[in-house]
Amino acid sequence: MGLIDFGTPRGSSSPNFDDVERQTPKPLSFTKSLELSSIKCHAFGRDLRFRHALGDYLLSEIDATWSDLPLMGCGYVSGLIDGLSYNAWGNFSNMHTGNTIFVALGVSGKPDSEPMLWAKALVAVTVFLVGNVFFVYGSRYLGPLRRFTLIVSFAIQTALLLGAALLVEEGIVSPSLDHQIPIDWLQVLAISLIAFQAAGQIVASRFLAFTEIPTVVLTVLICDLFVDTKLYQRPWSSNPKRNRRLGAVLSHFLGAMTAGGMAKETGLASGLWLAAALKALM
Template sequence: MSSTSGNHGSVTNSAPVVNGDSHAHADEEQPLLGGGGGARKPASKSLRKKLTTDVQRDWADLVLLACYIITGLLDSSSISIWGSFVSMQTGKIPSKPSLPTITARSFAFDSTDTEQKTGNTVYIGLGLAAPTESTRWIKSATSLISFCLGSFFFSRFHRFFSPKKRWVLCASFIAQTLLCVAAAVILTVGPVAGKDEIAWNVLVPIALIAFQSCGQAVTSRALKYNALTSVVLTSIYCDLFSDAELFSVRNAERNRRVGAPVLLLVGAICGGLFAHSSLGIAGALWTAAFLKFLIVLSWFFWPGEPTSDE
């Protein structure tokens, strides 16, 4: 009886222990049940901190140099198909495209075309002087106006939200990617237009591509690499060959000035190949969109500037 009583007593006395074990067990489960929200909160804060951090300027010129490939890709294919620049709004393309310094913008021309090809600004002037001779000036005007609007938009976007913020750079190139995709979709699923035809499926893609192309130039300003706009080469050639330290072993500025036209030439060759293939300019646009997306990823993972609490 006493044993039974003892057993009952032990059970009774051990009940708090059981309850204690129950509470301990519940405490063990608590992080699994409620800790998820606590874990997500620091993660969201960490992501927000990452996105609102300024990216480091060091080596960011490599990303800007990659943009020259995209410029060459789009300009050479658009010149070949539409006879209009979509990135470089000024420039000159001689009738003999054998010179290495101008091959990047003349690769896609038919060798039988012997007239002087000049940039969009001059195309517009020639078109206004003789508007019935060619439709090229209409495409050039569309490209130039869209480029100016894009410059207005992207510059104010960077200026308003802080130029070097990670999320700002990512958002800028996401927008550029989507505009390239939109133009590529129009050209992929839409009807095929002739080289001299003026139709919505010609003017809209030109406008979209020209609008997004200046985002690269604005990024170069935001990162203080003002020479690497990716939409002009004339000043780079001038600065390169007038550099007093042109033949120095270590000269980062010279290296950038050499890399820019070389990479644009690579892109122009690829764009010319697309233009002369069954893929056409749509293939060049899909490729450009893919490259822009890679740049978005590069900005997301790019090292950030150290903050005060680090």
């Protein structure tokens, strides 16, 4: 006697219960939506806290304890740039004592070899003075010791050096003097960019209260070094101002030595690229 099958007949199209349940769309989970919302809120809150922390960090005043090191690096850049500038264009871009002398000599038509040297020097000195006004009042407005202010200052200096390097690299500005023309105004443009940025580093040295590291001149620095009654005091850590002055003199000298080597081996453009890279690191 055969078994009686009470199930669905063979060939029937009626789906079983498991298939129906599988095909029925499941309702959205309200609790899962709440979980996703809480995750988004948490992520937004974390991002907001990060922005506040970053803002506070940028607007806070720096600890100037070790800021003499980048200023001595600025001295190296000054020696490098002035060595390159004088070798290529016959006048200075950072140290404007020499440029002032050139302007004074121009009153009597000297020097004979470059009768228009006074004009280049005058533009460089004027742009340097304008740069001082810009960086002094800009720093005071933003807060001279704020991290954001110093970042902006050195970013501007870097951008100006990059501009001068690009002008020379692309051949727009000649890396040497042309004695057939009295003055090359494109060279004056590059000198002006360098002179303007030089004001930024000396202003930074003043606001950071390291007056013993002027970064763009050595004459007063050397005098102050020998005026110091504690010049020979030991140990070295007992007279940090003397150490900074010695470091600044050495950094200027090494920068000028580097300029001489690069002028012989690689050229003006590579020296300006190096100066821009160092300013960017600062």
